Amino acid sequence: GAGVSQTPSNKVTEKGKYVELRCDPISGHTALYWYRQSLGQGPEFLIYFQGTGAADDSGLPNDRFFAVRPEGSVSTLKIQRTERGDSAVYLCASSSVGGSTGRGTEAFFGQGTRLTVV
Amino acid sequence: GIQVEQSPPDLILQEGANSTLRCNFSDSVNNLQWFHQNPWGQLINLFYIPSGTKQNGRLSATTVATERYSLLYISSSQTTDSGVYFCAVTQRGGGNKLTFGTGTQLKVEL
Numbered sequence: 634g635a636g637v638s639q640t641p642s643n644k645v646t647e648k649g650k651y652v653e654l655r656c657d658p659i660s661g662h663t664a665l666y667w668y669r670q671s672l673g674q675g676p677e678f679l680i681y682f683q684g685t686g687a688a689d690d691s692g693l694p695n696d697r698f699f700a701v702r703p704e705g706s707v708s709t710l711k712i713q714r715t716e717r718g719d720s721a722v723y724l725c726a727s728s729s730v731g732g733s734t735g736r737g738t739e740a741f742f743g744q745g746t747r748l749t750v751v
Numbered sequence: 752g753i754q755v756e757q758s759p760p761d762l763i764l765q766e767g768a769n770s771t772l773r774c775n776f777s778d779s780v781n782n783l784q785w786f787h788q789n790p791w792g793q794l795i796n797l798f799y800i801p802s803g804t805k806q807n808g809r810l811s812a813t814t815v816a817t818e819r820y821s822l823l824y825i826s827s828s829q830t831t832d833s834g835v836y837f838c839a840v841t842q843r844g845g846g847n848k849l850t851f852g853t854g855t856q857l858k859v860e861l
Binding site for chain 1: 781782786796799837839846848849852
């Protein structure tokens with residue numbers, strides 16, 4: 634697609650429920666990232682995929698968070714047993730080049746999914 | 752991990768004024784990007800500038816990687832420039848993840 638697309642735009646869920654957030658990256662981008670932004674803060678890194686594999690998941694806060702990218706394109710961020718503290722905007726980004734050097738990796742962001750846990 | 756600090760944290764300008772936003776980072780970087788987050792939350796790419804100087808219309812940016820800082824210049828500001836400006840870097844040897852700065856909240860008034 635023309636840009637990074639995230640669905641849904643907004644999600645309200647009850648505490649304890651399971652949610653899935655979807656990201657469709659820019660066509661041809663091999664690298665995909667998830668970030669979380671709390672009110673008044675900058676985005677914080679969660680996980681990075683290069684192709685189908687999670688190259689760096691050091692930002693996932695705990696084992697309730699999991700992400701997949703089975704075909705190397707669309708990714709789903711999954712949150713189990715949601716808590717009120719999970720409320721935030723979840724941002725997805727993609728870039729055309731990955732790799733350990735980090736060179737040539739301008740990232741482009743989607744519009745985000747605003748998750749509210751009540 | 753790398754620390755990224757931006758200044759000033761808040762800025763109010765009259766339309767037509769110029770401003771300089773600063774980004775300091777604590778370690779060597781591979782990449783540096785400037786973003787504008789509009790009131791709807793969308794992060795808009797302004798510059799991909801790991802080093803050197805770039806210009807795009809009323810905006811320009813300079814990164815001096817050896818001294819670990821970057822500057823974003825906004826000239827002849829407009830009300831549509833309002834929002835939060837973020838600097839983000841990838842740490843050398845730290846993979847591809849972006850570490851964001853604290854942001855500068857800009858408000859341009861008529």
